[in-house]
Amino acid sequence: MVNIFPEVGILWRCFPNLNCDHSIVIKMRPFHHPLKSFAIICLLALAACAGPDQPVDQPDTATLPPEAAPTATQPTSEPLTICLGQEPNTLFPYGRLNDAARMVLQAVYDGPIDELDYQYMPAVLEELPAFENGGVRVEPVVVQAGDRVVSEDGSPIALGSSAVIRPSGCAGGDCVLVYENGEVVMDQLVVTFRLKAGLTWSDGTPLTAGDSVYAHRINANPINAASQFHIQRTVSYQALDELTIVWTGLPGFVSADYLENFWLPVPEHAWSELDPFGLGETSLSALTPMGWGAYVIENWEAGQEISLRSNPNYFRASEGLPLHDELIFRFVGQDGPENLARLQSGECDLLGPDTGLESIADELIGLGEAGEIQTAFAQSDQWWHLDFGIQHIDYTDGYNQGLGDRPNYFEDVRVRQAFAQCINRQALLEQFAWGQGSVMDSYLPPNHPLSTDQTPSYTYDSQAAGIVLETVGWIIGEDGVRVSQGVAGVLDGTRFEIGYLAADTVQDQTMVNMIAADLQACGIQVTVETQPAETLFANGPTGPIFGRQFDLAQFAWPLQSQPACYLYLSEAIPGDDLDEHSFGWGGWNATGWQNLEFDLACKTARNSLPGDVSYVDDHQNAQSIFAENLPVIPLFADVAIVAGRADLCGLDFDDTAGAIWNVESLGFGEYCP
Incomplete structure (x- = not known):
């Protein structure tokens, strides 16, 4: 079974020992490049991954319900307008998000873990778990027939005769074991995550470890579109206290990507009364999800734009962030020349990487060298x-x-x-x-x-x-x-x-x-x-x-x-x-x-x-x-391009984090520090 996006030659296959869908793992990271020249195939050995969700049915305008909106002063600055080539298909964080959705959600959530130039940094965690600080442990455990383990090829299985597994201490390919019967000792990975103290949701409610555990339960619901990869390889995901979460993996699942076993928190206090089978279609969770990041979604005008306002409870507000009180994501399509005109006229302050700029890259480079605009490239x-x-x-x-x-x-x-x-x-x-x-x-x-x-x-x-x-x-x-x-x-x-x-x-x-x-x-x-x-x-x-x-x-x-x-x-x-x-x-x-x-x-x-x-x-x-x-x-x-107004500050188009990972620090003119 093959899943094709015909408008674009990248081949994408989903491998048994890898997560096929990174839309909610680690951060709301957008793909850096629009699907412009590639055919993406998402293919397992036995089953293909599902394609992107269709856009959520929505009214012409979706507005944050008054009871969920935090108290805020009226905007005191010009809005920062980021133009995108497409409209989000959903903003439900455990849906199958398109590129535009990931970009918008970077304004709603901060982190929880940022990846800059292939290096991870904590955003809402006290520190990154590691062997050195005791946050990561590999523990030997005894398993026997019928126990859930991860096989040598990375697949979760019930241990049985002829299964190929890695006994404790086995890292290479020359020490695998063909299981017959009895007890075997395997390695089990345990990772402890600790949130920063004092974090709150945009409505002022404390953000807790329980919100991440609640997110794990949502992800475990097969009706939701997000990948089940980590769910299938998890023994337990538990909150030890208000700030501490411990993830325990299946024996045999020892992965260098262990930071991906932190579930992006969602607001249990706001969503717990909603139908758990309908979160992907409910306005509160799919159109105006609550976050802890720099901005709060205020209005979604279908086919036109999403407007957001600054979050008064943002944990970095004391630093004067975000720089703008209002943020707009405008949907402008992928006509590069037209979008350049929008940038030059002031309709857009930043053109995202999916706005068709490849067709006019040489012109953009020239304008950038002349100081008329800013251009930035990233792998x-x-x-x-x-x-x-x-x-x-x-x-x-x-x-x-x-x-x-x-x-x-x-x-x-x-x-x-x-x-x-x-x-x-x-x-x-x-x-x-x-x-x-x-x-x-x-x-x-x-x-x-x-x-x-x-x-x-x-x-x-x-x-x-x-x-x-x-x-x-x-x-x-x-x-x-x-x-x-x-x-x-x-x-x-x-x-x-x-x-x-x-x-x-x-x-x-x-x-x-x-x-x-x-x-x-x-x-x-x-x-x-x-x-x-x-x-x-x-x-x-x-x-x-x-x-x-x-x-x-x-x-x-x-x-x-x-x-x-x-x-x-x-x-x-x-x-x-x-x-x-x-x-x-x-x-x-x-x-x-x-x-x-x-x-x-x-x-x-x-x-x-x-x-x-x-x-x-x-x-x-x-x-x-x-x-x-x-x-x-x-x-x-391949390389992606973004372009911004000449006086844009804070633009740091990163190879792994994308163009607006630091959206709170993006600004222009007098609003720059």
């Missing part, structure tokens, strides 16, 4: 890569080119490395990311704290690439196309003629043409084929990519805070033999690349925790193995 949440079809589906019953199997072009790692040198990735960065950011050497961007500069790097050098290909046995023919001469596993005289798959979007086609031209300059004959996303990314055996029926394929994966080495695990190769392919045709390692050293390094890294002595080294070791073997060529991370 988006996806990275592009070029995949090699290393283990083609033809090789399932063994490889024999003489019997019609596709030539084994990419078995030799030197060929893959040479391809990386053939491609001018910096030119791609200039074309599609306006020169912002850096070419990637692994599945992490260079600015990620776990990235390492010790990985092999392949700079653009077609002459050097040609020498490598000649060494392997790929010799330039009379027509400029390379032919095999002594290439291991390839019949002599085989021409290096390959297909190249990509989605049929404008961006994909432009990118594929640039890369194909670079490869042809290296003597590789390339035939480009673009397809609709729903065809290109369909599950195997029919889908060309995940059916492993390709030579080269170009698409993008989500860029996440935790390193995504799992994308290239051997067990994730799609195929029909479940003994060899654990996830069947729901597997995601379409390259077919298998490397036991990498598997071990990746699993060890993913089962280590921040604070472990080897945590950084484990992740960097996996990256180094990946970069040396190159199952895919990393290209670059």
